Amino acid sequence: MAIEQTKYDPSKHSDVEKIKVESDYLRGTITPSLKNPITGSVADDDLMLIKFHGIYQQDDRDLRNERRKQKLEPLYSFMIRARVPGGVASSEQYIQMADLATTYSSGSLRLTTRQAFQWHGVFKRNLKTTIAGINKSMLDTIAACGDVNRNVMSNPLPETSKIHAEVFEWSKKISEHLLPKTKAYHEIWLDGEKVESTQEPIYGQTYLPRKFKTALAIPPFNDVDIFANDLGFIAIEEKGKLVGFNVTAGGGMGSSHGDDSTYPRIADVLGFCTLDQVLEVAENVVKVQRDFGNREVRKLARLKYTIDRLGIDGFKSQLHEYLGFELAPAKSYDFVHNGDRYGWMQDENGNWHLTLYIHSGRIVDTEEKKLFTGLVEIAKIHDGEFRISPNQNLIISNIKPKIKAKVEKLLSTYQISIGETETPTRLNSLACVAFPTCSLAMAEAERYLPDFINRLDELMAKYSLQEQPINVRMTGCPNGCARPFLGEIGMVGKAPGKYNLYLGASHIGNRLNKLYKENINEKQILEALEPLLKDYSESRHENEHFGDFVIRANYIKAVNNGLDFHA
Template sequence: MTNGGSSRITLTFLTYSLGSSGFFHSLGYRNSRTKRGWIHKRVSKQDSPKTLVPVVASTTETPKKLSKVEKYKKDSSHLKFPLQQDLEDDNIYVSEESVQLIKFHGSYQQDNREQRKKGEQKKYQFMLRLKLPSGDMPTSLYRVLDNISTEFGNDTLRATTRSSFQIHGVLKKDLKTVFQSIIEAGGSTLGGCGDVNRNIVTTPAPFLTPDYIEVRRLAYVLAEILAPQTSSYAEIWLDGEKAGEIEFWKRNMDMKQVSQLRSFDNGRGIVTGDPVEPIYGETYLPRKFKIGITVPGDNSIDIYIHDVGIVVVSEGNEIIGYNITVGGGLGRTHNKEQTFPRLADHLGFVRREKIYELIKAIVAVQRDYGNRESRMLSRMKYLVHNMGIDAFRELVESYFGERIEPWRPLVLWKHEDYLGWFEQGNGKLFLGVPILNGRIKNDASMRLKTALRVLVDTFPEVRLNVTPEQNLLVKEIEPSTKEQITNILKEHGVPLVEDISVIFRDSMACPAFPLCPLAVTESERVMPNIVKRIETLFHHCGLSKVPLIIRMTGCPNGCARPYTAELGLVGQGPNSYQVWIGGCPNQTRLAFVYKDKVNESELEATLEPLFAYYRLEKRRGERFGNFCYRMGKDALAEYAQNFNSETVRYFKSRVSLRQETYEHLKEVAKFRRLPIAKVAEEIFSTFLSSQDSESNGTTK
């Protein structure tokens, strides 16, 4: 590839003996291809079990009843019909079939339930979601989105948890104009939604070290290898004409080589034979497919919640390969125990030159073995869960044609948000701007939408990056303009990271009411007040300045990732939430259900016992989520049952010192470059520990 200084990619036909220990060979199966895809067919003892060989065979297995969405996809002629006709009629909506098909094109049909009275026709409108690999975009595209949102939308933009932008409130009659405007500006919405690879999320930090450069390069290439190849996108939105502007992330890519990588067939069932969609086939994937890419230690993307997670592995400054995780996903359904959030497993390590074929193999496994009968159970996480990671790995290897190497050890993960000012590494700066719940708008207290427009108009050379926490990075900033950019934001009432509390900094909510059809209660619109109330309670319990990750959703599908938060509020009914606790700050552990159907008005009564217990029993430096996990649900519930807020007194310690002792303490603190309180705590703790040892008879 030409972008990012990557090494030359060699296209090699893969052959590899998998040995007799393979999961499917242990059962006497070999790879076979049928009209439904590749299967593992029973073979006789005369066949060698040492090599998985693709053979053509028929199958007599009983056909399963596919979901109706599968039929819509199959009958659509690669996502075209009846959507093309529906867009030409005078209705303000599209048909049931087209509702599913238009998702692949990057749009959802929605109903503003607050704009209609009972019995009235639904107030249909459309949301568009962009494809922005790694969340990066030029200011020229942002200006177009800003204009569209004002002229055709609801005058807001929504940053998403997958590093993209959504435009809400577009009417059907304006759809073609809006799509064309985005495409002609070098953007795209194809694959923003639907049963394909979605927007690839990466660490948003634009550092210029080899590993961070590789993250972005890989995201761009994989986004194109896995992009839908149907011509219906151009036929419907551009009337079959070629876009006047190529997508901005392709401009430094060798698209001929990308096409070769996509269509390369190793003879093991990865490529479908479909002339339009070589990887997906005519029915695409069973469900959405999500990829996240980062570097060791940087868990700004919640690495374990994706279908596939990719971690760049280096030796010195050389990229040698990637660690791969599989089977993550957070969506679930209330009262359906067969659905659940799941963190990914470690699949293993792959050499750099093999990454594309391995990712294609994983996608092919989900394509051929994922559940197409029940969309509720169709994510790849259920396939990995049901098979087990070892059997899943064997199956991927049968497509890949090679053994997957063991996982390489990594440094510990750390949650990063990149808010504030940073040096990029090329003499320029980037600024992380906190965006409350991702909503870019103007209101009485803050004119964020205007501020960002002034900023990109004044400094068109900068670039923007949406982060996985719904915030925005402004990149490629000349140091000489730092003060001017800061002033633009301040003049419009836009807070920077130093202006917000640690709890607001780590809060996230999904849009929910009034547009999301899955929402059962509020989320984004009530989140600021909810966070303020929780913050007040936290401070009341003596926990001021202690961080707390809070995430809120209006339904159980988990778009704002509440199941990995320290405190998650999951919509369960009108003004009612399921409370999840126990996630860890570095996003590597799931939370657990603490209480069901908690009314919004009962949050303080529900949470105060937990905060009080945490204040009294936490270990030094222990976060709330880790405390809840350590104590366990039963102990927390028992404490809460016996809790009486009137008998609890929260206090701050006060210790008086002689003046000369205090001055000495100040000198030590200055020498060690630590706060006085920190040094004092260390001294007291050391002394008290020695006293404990003496009283226990352990001192020599």
């Protein structure tokens, strides 16, 4: 299949594609936009380009109507996302990230489901200073958003495998290899010297048709939700040695309400690659998507649609042609868990690793708990790492035995949770930001999830299920930031107070859920769940998870292929 026969006609490219072509490799008019004192926003075309630099423009939707009445423009601010391969930061870096949050943003840090730091509420006048501060800490925001490969995820806990450190190094290598090479970031944000634009060796002039996500997993733990990613590498260990990776491709969570041409999809396993092939495979999967992805319709531009359009065999054939060799057959592996392991764990070197429970990744001080302040105090006495989990929690890693008691005292002083008092379902829940800052949100998520879990916990206790973990994923829209379509119970915002209810995903993240009830409120959701939970309590098999039960009991059909999601 020749590239020329399948490329999209440039004359039919979407407006976003034209913006990228005319941007001078992501420069656009960002610099004059930042200097414009008349507005708190940036120019329309720059709204797309700043994403490549790790920035989204937002406004406070709680204040939008009141400001409109006062004939004021929306209260524009910006979300900044740092690139943190594998989610690992030093204590010193964590202190610097927290300091930026208190100085320039809303006073909170947010941990994302992709193991990154986010700052919300940064005003335009503080953008350059904040990004310079991130860069000073030896982190950056390059390619944290935009139509490129984004933050590369990896299993965060070193105690889970002897090969963890090696796999983590591969996450950094892949992240660096797939970074855009334009110097625009350094010129705009760090006052670097202007250099002549050169061709991007991997991405070309138009970069990718849409965002691209990569993750690495170490069986038996699928905490990165490997099958939700465009590109995945499943570590294969033989006799205690990392020998290579099974390669997956075509995962993605986003869809659009009312449009059956869009759907979530779990990735296919393509085959096995050796360690010396990893970077070649990553680069050429990206290049196939670059050349074959849909550049006319953005909502159909992810790699999952490219694979379904070409067919999995056609995609593999094209990939093998680009590589110049074929992937070997996939090797056997097994996943048993995709959540976090809370509390204290000691490794073979005697160091401790502490996994904290943080609701929806929001690190903030409240009247009840001083989480933000407490974590900074812990960072001051700890010389190890702060690891962001793919489930929006934080792991304080490599704690020396001599300071363990001091850390425990700080946990108590600042009321920081290590998952001892929360129910298993609360510990297995995720939510996106949604209101008030996300422009796409149709309903609440982060702010509402705790109350919903309270109601769900009451219902589960009624049927003696309080110790049974159920994955609950809630998002304010169907774009899928909290991976809602991999939730055993998935709730996707449709309107204020209204959600689509999805059921039937697997507890280990290798099967999608399916629509069960549409556009219903909390009362209706709980009424729909109660008879299922009652039946589950009475009829479940030993060790059977809720997502598997609702399929076996014929409440919902299994969805193993995204093309069947709407069937």
